Amino acid sequence: MEFQFKQDVVATLIQELMAIDSPSGYTQNAIAYIENKANAYQLPFMRTHKGNGIIYMPGRNAKTTIGVCAHVDTLGLMVRSIKSNGRLCFTKVGGPILPSLDSEWCKVYTREGKVYSGTIYSTSPAAHVFKDAASKERTEDTMEVILDEKVKSKEEVEKLGIQTGDYICFDPKTTITENGFIKSRFLDDKLSVAIILGIIDFMVENHIQPENNVKFMFSTYEEVGHGMAYIPEDITELLCVDMGCIGQDLNCSEYDVSICAKDSSGPYDYQMTGDLIALAKKHQLQYAVDIYPYYGSDASAALRAGHDIRAALIGPGVFASHGYERSTMEAVDQSMQLVYYYLTNQ
Numbered sequence: 001m002e003f004q005f006k007q008d009v010v011a012t013l014i015q016e017l018m019a020i021d022s023p024s025g026y027t028q029n030a031i032a033y034i035e036n037k038a039n040a041y042q043l044p045f046m047r048t049h050k051g052n053g054i055i056y057m058p059g060r061n062a063k064t065t066i067g068v069c070a071h072v073d074t075l076g077l078m079v080r081s082i083k084s085n086g087r088l089c090f091t092k093v094g095g096p097i098l099p100s101l102d103s104e105w106c107k108v109y110t111r112e113g114k115v116y117s118g119t120i121y122s123t124s125p126a127a128h129v130f131k132d133a134a135s136k137e138r139t140e141d142t143m144e145v146i147l148d149e150k151v152k153s154k155e156e157v158e159k160l161g162i163q164t165g166d167y168i169c170f171d172p173k174t175t176i177t178e179n180g181f182i183k184s185r186f187l188d189d190k191l192s193v194a195i196i197l198g199i200i201d202f203m204v205e206n207h208i209q210p211e212n213n214v215k216f217m218f219s220t221y222e223e224v225g226h227g228m229a230y231i232p233e234d235i236t237e238l239l240c241v242d243m244g245c246i247g248q249d250l251n252c253s254e255y256d257v258s259i260c261a262k263d264s265s266g267p268y269d270y271q272m273t274g275d276l277i278a279l280a281k282k283h284q285l286q287y288a289v290d291i292y293p294y295y296g297s298d299a300s301a302a303l304r305a306g307h308d309i310r311a312a313l314i315g316p317g318v319f320a321s322h323g324y325e326r327s328t329m330e331a332v333d334q335s336m337q338l339v340y341y342y343l344t345n346q
């Protein structure tokens with residue numbers, strides 16, 4: 001069966017996923033969302049010890065099991081210390097582009113379950129007061145979180161229940177325009193999570209079985225390097241769906257599905273990558289083959305951890321990654337088609 005793209009289904013998945021804060025290490029709510037989806041599709045779900053989620057879909061060929069993965073964890077911040085003036089000093093979780101966080105809204109999650117709103121500022125925030133308001137470098141040392149609470153001292157902040165190690169999540173500012181532009185933080189990689197859930201939705205609704213057994217895996221520590229370091233032993237082949245790079249001499253645009261031949265971790269499986277390129281050609285997809293200059297994926301993590309698998313990396317083109325990102329429904333559609341035709345061997 002041909003793939004049919006349903007924009008409203010994907011748009012809802014994107015909006016719902018983005019509304020759940022899930023920086024690396026604080027992903028339990030996002031994985032619970034995926035578990036609910038698996039239950040709704042009546043597909044088996046399991047959670048690994050470190051919190052990754054796996055949805056299982058049996059295939060026509062019961063002998064082979066393949067993995068398809070995307071990461072549900074995102075970039076974030078964590079409280080490093082509370083300053084004597086009641087402002088918060090932070091440390092990065094993953095690698096957000098810090099200047100892009102200037103003046104962004106955020107939430108602080110305490111270990112007792114309280115949530116406080118605030119804003120991220122540079123320590124020279126006012127043009128009328130600080131000569132270096134525009135020129136000051138934006139780093140962990142020159143930025144801070146100011147809470148929307150009347151607090152002027154460390155003790156007052158501590159009374160709110162805020163302490164070192166609390167997560168600070170910044171607002172993804174998710175917008176999908178009527179003509180299909182998707183603007184949001186964390187399209188890396190929740191856009192791919194939405195793509196995978198959208199494919200499962202389509203296959204379940206139309207009673208389509210994949211060629212091989214599939215373990216759809218959602219990892220929770222990709223941004224810090226070890227997301228898919230563990231994968232189940234029966235997996236022989238892993239298709240990693242993660243954002244495609246755009247910029248400089250790269251071929252990919254926000255309208256394409258990107259196929260990565262090599263990234264910082266080295267080349268991906270030659271045969272599998274070649275098969276995916278052939279599949280994209282066969283179905284006349286808008287695709288690009290690229291080398292990602294500063295990148296490592298969950299497939300790299302699985303290979304580094306010693307798994308004897310073939311692995312490839314594809315994903316929707318995402319502009320301005322780790323900043324305020326941008327992609328399109330066209331790229332989502334192209335990516336869904338490539339994954340779907342790969343799974344169904346069409």
Ligand SMILES: [Zn+2]
Binds near residue numbers: 071188189222242243
């Ligand atoms: Zn990613």
